Amino acid sequence: SSGEHYGNNFDNNQMGMGIFFQPNLSGNSVIDNTFANNRSQGIYPDRATNTIIEGNTSYNNGSGAYQGAQLYLKGTGGSDNVRLIDNILIAVDSTQFTMRNDASQNIGSYNNLVHCNQETGVVVRNGNSSLTLPQWQASGSGRDAGAVGCPSLSTPYSRIFINEKSVSKILSFGAGNYFDHLGNPVSGEVTLPPFSSLVVFQDRSEFYSLAKVIVVLQNLVGISILEKELLDVNQDERVDFIDAIATLQILTTP
DSSP states (O other), X not given: OOSEETTEEOGGGTTOOSEEEOTTOBSOEEEXXXXXXXXXXXXXXXTOBSEEEESOEEXXXXXXXXXXXXXXXXXXXSEEEEEEESOXXXXXXXXXXXXXXXXXXXXXXXXXXEEEESSOSEEEXXXXXXXXXXXXXXXSTTBSTTOBOSOSOSSEEEEEEEEOSSSOEEEEEEEEEEEOTTSOEEEEEEEEOTTEEEEEEEEHHHHSSHHHHHHHHHHHTTOOOSOHHHHOTTOSSSOSHHHHHHHHHHHHOO
């Protein structure tokens, strides 16, 4: 991305998206993908019609100034017939939304699986209104009635594991309490199928803990089997002393 939009500069090249439809395309299928860590929207069907968006994981998309969303729906003004089925929408920052919705349009059917913002209860931007999941579900019929929020933890923190290869990947989890996007416990060895992803949650008190510091140090000398994504506290795609220091700094901050 150039980082510019109509001649106006956006900080940190924020116009990068997971997938963007040119306006008014019809007959689209977006199925079983992972869109993660983009500076702008995760999935953005711009005035799309007759479209299926199903089984996707959209995680940590959007930055503060742009107020990105995991799924951004913009309507045509007619009956768009956009079907949303079993999508996992997870925001990790209070400025992100799981979904932005054009409230004035008849966009389609909402049957997403998860609406989770691990920093705040607000998940959906519906027109000019910011709504929690219960508020969104109560705002009209057929609005993600079966969707769930974040796992029931005091302060949920998450990491995403992505298998970009054509063979299965084995993830190994050490001691600790881990949960998937539905709140189911995760432990031992977990098989991640080809071209798939898994979001794992911990409580903040476990993610930032003295035990985490010890495991990071153990990992550095080769005696830890915990997945590095859970130890990469500062998310620079490596595990080193900086992660131990970052954890200690948070633990000692009032």
